[in-house]
Amino acid sequence: MTYVLAVLLGAVAGVLSGLFGVGGGILFVPTLTALGLTQLHAEASSLLAIIPTVIVGVWRQQEHGNVRWRSALVIGVASVGAAVGGVQAAEALPEATLRRLFAVLLLLTAGQIAWRARNR
């Protein structure tokens, strides 16, 4: 992994973030581990990289009147609390089985979103 490629993948992550309302970690983490960071350091650094990405995304979306601040605050704060529970559950539960179930749930969700868009 060269630094030029890392910068390019970072820019692609930013485009995905702006388009789809995700943080970009899905590309940041593999890019950073490819640069030689451990999984833990990559995940921690990815979170830091997400901050400027979403600040710019929110700033741009704010100009179009798309950000609902109250909901964002409630979701964000509740999410921080639940993340602690998620970490503990990851240690206690059969993770591989749950991951497959979650993947199936994502596929069903994708199907429903596409179905609804088709019938709009």
Next chain:
Amino acid sequence: MILIGLAAGFFSALFGVGGGIVIVPLLLLVARWEIRSATATSLAAIGITATAGVITYVAHGEVRPVYAALVGIPAAAGAVGGTGLQQRLPVRTLSFLFAALLVAIAIRLLLQ
């Protein structure tokens, strides 16, 4: 909204996926929001969650700021392009593309 936040935090910590993958579909399908508001609000919520996460990791000395800047600064520039493109794409196209992203993540989780 509280339930959406709880689900996002729980699942993202459990499976190592970002909160946006959980927040956007729930805002679309459960709260029946329009896709641009859902993605924009998701970004703001992720900002709060990521900040809390970074504070925890910094306390443990696990953040590499130079590496974060290496991908984060180009990503911030990319986000201008992504949000700009989003305003021009029809909602229908955007929904299909988002569904495709979910499928890609599901496949990655299944192959892990």
